[in-house]
Amino acid sequence: MFPKVSIVVPIYKVEKYIHRCIESILEQTYTNLEIILVNDGSPDNCGKIIDEYAGKDNRIHVVHKKNGGLSDARNKGMEYATGEYTLFVDSDDWLERNMVEVLVKISLDYQADVVQSAFYYAYNDHLLYDNRYFSQNDPHVLLNKKELMYELVRNEKVKNFAWGKLYKTNLIKNLPFKKGVLFEDVFWAHLVMHRVNTYVISHKPMYYYLQRDESIVANYSLRNLDIIEGLKERHKFIEQHYDNLIDESFTVILTNCLIHYNLLMMNRRIDENGICKKRIRSYIKMHYKEFLAAVKGNKEMKTQLLLFHIHPIINFSFLALRKISRKLKVLPQQVGFERKNFSFKV
Known part of the structure; x- marks a missing residue:
């Protein structure tokens, strides 16, 4: 029996993008999924949209809650996660059709606690792939805990992002994200990686990380x-x-x-x-x-x-x-x- 994968998707004001995100999950070649869609008090039609999806696919579990931010939404989603593995997906991003299948196979082959997928920075008219350290066809890289923490601190080969990584659920189940902060992954990732024995990096980009047309200077707070x-x-x-x-x-x-x-x-x-x-x-x-x-x-x-x-x-x-x-x-x-x-x- 293939292990179940819980996919947690926090949702807030992404009506423009939510269909692409959810469709990319539903179309996964790996089908033993538990899809947890957390409506974080979104004021648009996201709540209605995800309810409609839940009515069409029994793998979808919808949670509606008051707005509490990304960390609170992820934490709420984890309360419902029952899969052997967990994957976080941000609701304006999307996945390659075989991403879950590939990551689960890697985890089983290497008995890995966490498997990291490469990703594209996705713009309106082009994609960018970070090839400064690896090429897409390079063999997987295995890291032990000491090597992993070094790479995590440097934030180059191993990013602090929670998304785009397949985790063994028991590794993260009792490690909630810190609420009420931006860059919540920075407060969380090192606590997770401290528990890891084997970490695998795959260089094939299978996650699309949307880059919105927003200036960091204009939107700085x-x-x-x-x-x-x-x-x-x-x-x-x-x-x-x-x-x-x-x-x-x-x-x-x-x-x-x-x-x-x-x-x-x-x-x-x-x-x-x-x-x-x-x-x-x-x-x-x-x-x-x-x-x-x-x-x-x-x-x-x-x-x-x-x-x-x-x-x-x-x-x-x-x-x-x-x-x-x-x-x-x-x-x-x-x-x-x-x-x-x-x-x-x-």
């Missing part, structure tokens, strides 16, 4: 700073359990602090008194020696840290000048991703 708090929380865990990764963790925190400081500079209206910028600058100053030691082999980050330490405006100007130089092709362009032309309708 103070809630975006949650990622820094998540990284700080994770850093305490790293200090307790993986002291060999402290420098890597500090580097990631510094990178995000500098990014968000600059975003706050470009969005002065939301931080009128500069309180958040002062908080970030104070944190960098407090840990300056640790940051400097952490980035000693990273010329890029060391330069930014030194310039920021002199004055944040100097680092901001340096980055702006470098961006202009790249546009003018004075400096070499950053390594791009593999592009595939694509057009889809929603």
